[in-house]
Amino acid sequence: xxxxxxxxxxxxxxxxxxxxxxxxxxxxxxxxxxxxxxxxxxxxxxxxxxxxxxxxxxxxxxxxxxxxxxxxxxxxxxxxxxxxxxxxxxxxxxxxxxxxxxxxxxxxxxxxxxxxxxxxxxxxxxxxxxxxxxxxxxxxxxxxxxxxxxxxxxxxx
Numbered sequence: 001x002x003x004x005x006x007x008x009x010x011x012x013x014x015x016x017x018x019x020x021x022x023x024x025x026x027x028x029x030x031x032x033x034x035x036x037x038x039x040x041x042x043x044x045x046x047x048x049x050x051x052x053x054x055x056x057x058x059x060x061x062x063x064x065x066x067x068x069x070x071x072x073x074x075x076x077x078x079x080x081x082x083x084x085x086x087x088x089x090x091x092x093x094x095x096x097x098x099x100x101x102x103x104x105x106x107x108x109x110x111x112x113x114x115x116x117x118x119x120x121x122x123x124x125x126x127x128x129x130x131x132x133x134x135x136x137x138x139x140x141x142x143x144x145x146x147x148x149x150x151x152x153x154x155x156x157x
Contacts, residue, residue, distance in 0.1 A: 007044040008055070013037070013109070016100040020063075023115045025091040030065040033113045033137055037101055040109060051143055054109060060137050064130060071129040079124040079132045086119030086134055102146060110142040 020032040039057035046052050093115070101109040117136040124132040 008041050009044060010039060010041050012104045013040050013101045016102055018099045019097040021096045021113050021115070022094040023091045024094055025089045025118055027070065027089060027120065028067045029133070031091065031115065031118060031133065031135065032063040032065070033115055033135065034061045035099055035111050035113045035139055036061055037099065037109070037111060040101065040103060050145070054143060056109070056111070056141065058111070058139065060113065062135055062137070064133050066130040070131060072125045074127050074129055075125045079121055081134065084121050084124060086121045089118040089120050091115065091118050106146045106148065108144040108146050110144070112140040114138045114140060
């Protein structure tokens with residue numbers, strides 16, 4: 001029994017918006033998260049609603065703005081996720097922003113990072129003297145059709 005690989009192709013795209021989503025942890029740290037899309041691949045065949053299936057290759061960008069009173073000397077040993085034990089932190093969403101990408105074949109890809117978990121490692125400090133944080137981020141994805149150039153002209157007139 002063989003499994004057929006669906007026909008797909010990579011599409012070029014432009015970045016329209018890549019802003020930070022911001023979360024406040026209970027220790028006063030501001031955690032900023034965004035998803036950076038590096039590659040978009042779409043199926044050749046369209047579904048019944050006129051949309052192809054999209055696959056994204058992306059990476060998470062995470063930054064923490066830590067209050068000064070929490071900073072210490074940088075650790076001499078690196079953080080080891082296999083043995084270091086962190087403290088799970090509660091947090092609240094301040095703003096969750098959609099990243100926006102437009103493909104050259106007429107689709108708008110929207111990606112929103114959602115922070116699910118935060119751990120602080122108070123025994124390990126980075127090169128800036130900040131506690132090391134580990135996060136779990138999930139991506140929400142939505143696809144919309146961009147108006148065709150002819151439709152844009154009609155709307156503009």
